[in-house]
Amino acid sequence: MTEPLICHSPFPYTASQLFALFADERDAVFLDSSLTNHLGRYSIIGLVPYHRVSVEQGQLKIDGKAREGTAETYLKAYLKKHYQANPTDLPLTAGAIGYVSYDYGLARYGMKSRHAPAFPLPDMNWVFYDFFIIEHRQSHAVWFAANGQTMPAEALLAQMKEKIRTRLQERPFPRTGENTQYAITVQPDSTCENYQRALKKLRDYIVAGDVYVTNFTSTFHVQSHCPPYTFFSRLRRDNPSPFGAYLQYGSHQIISASMERLLCLRDDQIETRPIKGTRRRGKTYTEDEKLRQELAQSQKDQSELLMIVDLERNDLHKICRPGSVSVPTLFAIEPYATVFHLIADVTGTLRPGQTAIDALTALFPGGSITGAPKQRAMEIIDELEFSRRQLYTGTIGYLSLDGNCDLNIVIRTAVHHDDQYIIGVGGGITAESDEAFEYEEIWQKAKALLSALKGDTFNYESYL
Template identity: 45%
Template sequence: MFLMIDNYDSFVYNLARYVQELGEEIVVIRNDKITIEEIFHLNPKGIIISPGPKTPKEAGISLEVIDKFKGIKPILGVCLGFQCIGDYFGAKVKKGIYPIHGKLSKTTHNQVGIFKGIKSPINVTRYHSLIVDKIDLPEELTITATSDDGVIMGLQHRYYDIYGVQFHPEAALTEEGHNLLKNFIDICKKDLEPTVMDITIEEFQSYLNPCEIYSVFSKEKNTIFLDSSKEDKELSRFSFIGVNPYKIYKTKGNKIYIDDKCYYGDPFLELEKLIKSMILDNQYGNMDLPLLCGCIGYFSYDIGRIIEVIEDTSEKDFDSYDSYFVFYDNIIIFDLINDKKYVTALGQSKDRKEAIAEIKEKILGAKGIKEEFQEKDQNTFYSNFTKEAYIDTIKKVKEYIANGDVYITNLTQRFWCYNNKEGFQLYKDLRSINKAPFASYLNLDDIQVISSSPERFIKIENNILETRPIKGTRPRGRNKEDDEKNRLELINSEKDKAELLMVTDLERNDLSKVCKVNTVNVQGLFKLEEYSTVFHLVSTITGELMDNVSAVKAMRECFPGGSITGTPKIRSMEIIEELEKVRRNLYTGAIGYFDLRGNCDFNIVIRTIIKKDNKAYFGVGGGITIESDEEMEYEETLDKAKALMKVL
């Protein structure tokens, strides 16, 4: 279905009839009778902005449609719609030398995009008094057609699927009008037919554990290890290794990089389109392995600026991508509960059987790793806060709470140090002293990520969505008596339970955006979990995903996690931006995978080191409530930092 925004013109249904004659359904709605939310709900293949009277500023919702759907849906602007495109991107719309109405012009075009396969020149019918000025035309707009009197007749955006024509393709005497519209329809449909991916899956035997097997591939760029090092039947049954990338998807702001191509769009929606362009052969749909093929990577916390408009005031102390996902030809799968190992092959870069044989041969040459860590000399760590400044900032958060801005806000301090140790060695050291159910090591082009996260953000399997926020922390004791004392203190802490309850209700809210009515439930509340250096309180919330809501869409609606922002979420994010001084970057984002069958599993990026060149960065923080003790909150950040500081 296509949508036409009717700018109160008298030729709209001529244009709509052309679309219908080309075999497509079209809905025509006037420019003041529909909202952006309703357009999202309609989910059209493409949007046509019609001709009409007056100026772009008087074209109802037309300019907002361009703003909200650029990079998301293909857009065609006709006459006034064409002028709206020019106006939105910064071109000057002005009166022409003379009005032209109902007259033909010979028009030369570039024979690409909506003019593909159409002879040049063509005769077109014009109905306009205003024109888009050639002078100072924005660089992102390309002139695609010009009339014999030198007026712009066609524009195309350099990065988005946005096209415009000043003339009327539906007019009785315009040549090739049907073919022009057919080209636009084809552009809208080009990504709708997915490629069916065949796959080979082989089980193999090895006495080595997942970390030992990953060591064979650890020096290869863009390999990723999702490591359930703290084995748990409920939480961490599987580990995965991605090798032999065939496609890499990276974003910075609205700039999208796919391999060597660059364009603009919404990073979540473009990733969703890319994933939807591939489907797995049906015979593998019910396999009891949650990831067979797809992509593994991360969303940084900072990508939340795409979802919510947060004023950019904090410093960016190092540069990396906002999201980074690798599509793998081969994935090594470890079923830790049943002690089974598999390798998959898609055949995108190499014959499937040949690729599997090479991987198995490499694994045969792997050696065992002794998991022992010897602490080196003390390093020097630098923070973006002094102790006094951090405590003062906690007091500012409490002022916001007292004034009614928020109920709880998560505050973080950023540490960094110099470190020349190889990234995977850091990961092995961290793994040996702080096993975690959602650990990972990412060896990417620009950074290495060393994570021992205990927290699941979102898991989707068989259409059931689960999230497990953590709130409340106490250090492990020096002996059993200390341990028991700290355990009981956390279990009985009304402050910590209130903190977790607030975040649990926030996550129930977020899941309700994407889950069916009457399916969102709290499965566990105030459960105590123990790790090598700390105790945590955890809750579990589940829901059944709505029909036609993808895993990427669910991620976008719930991102970032409530446990690392606060509630209300958006106001908390604004306070974080104001008070934390430096951008969080990947810290408190999410690392995990999307499977082509709709499954996903992502952690919250905490207890994580980001290594770039000879520097290592990590964040630690906690939820601030009106009951927070400033000294205790500061000490809690140091408790959480212990394992990371130890390996650095």
């Protein structure tokens, strides 16, 4: 290994434009802040993989070979041994990009889903990359970072510049067919009647005191010939998000437009941002404001968010300095292209000796997509839901070699495999929930993804 090199990109293109040159390359990954705001400050591309940590059917694998022990133990040791300071203000110049599935979290609580998986998907997949492209979304400044793991950093930087130059000459900005319409067939995993029956059972558990709030998920199987990168391009254009992603794994692709952060760690400062409460955007300014106010004044949504904030505070207390956990933002309304969300910020200061892996272990799976109490909610989820979640409500993001991390919650996300897209949609259920309203809400949440797949507005009314 040689000293890392970090420099400005010599090309007048954004990260999304450059990623289009690599979107078909196995293990090419893109953490995409298509919504430029105080959360979506950077977009990051990972290329040239050199080390993989995965878990498949409960078995830890290192570079594809089975290994004894746990992923948490291995990752903590690896990150400590290979610590690399980041001398810049950039969020990531060396480290791994990947995901942890909800199923992995289920196993950590000693549970296994009663449902069969839709297709074989590793429960965890972290890939360490030798070359990164990082864009500051406000200024559009772009940097290259070569770490010298696979070859001397100077040679790697020269090779990647030449590869980009050659691909630009061969196919200047590949066409993604963004305006092409595709036929789609949507198969929800339950009927409206079955969904409402399950919610009534869930409300019985709530009334009995088993849980106070639980996130209930449905899964849509969508047949479509829409290419996954076309789908991603449309989604980021029409529904920009701060924590989006495109992960190209060859046999399958992950397309995310998440707006929820599970965990951000900077030095010893930690933040989680639960979302609870959703309203669609209005067709007119007057309707839009009415819906915003309806969400802002909803006692049901506020009580739901408050319960999850209490859960997240408890999770942070496990790893944070006493007295450092606080809630600087509560009941804030955030607007997105198709919905309003009710959000909170929960922050703390990490205790000495605690790491990003400890923080992920303490918080995962996120309280907003399980419920309170967390373990009982997860048991009820698997009893009543109609499909295995797999990746949905897990996390996607990065682990930096300097000890920092930024991880989303996998919502507004599809997994593509063999011309089929698997889309999870869900919402929080309390004793005050209305079954018909909740069923329409999951379709409203899915509408942005289904419209992007179709290439035209998807009308879901016939499914209600």
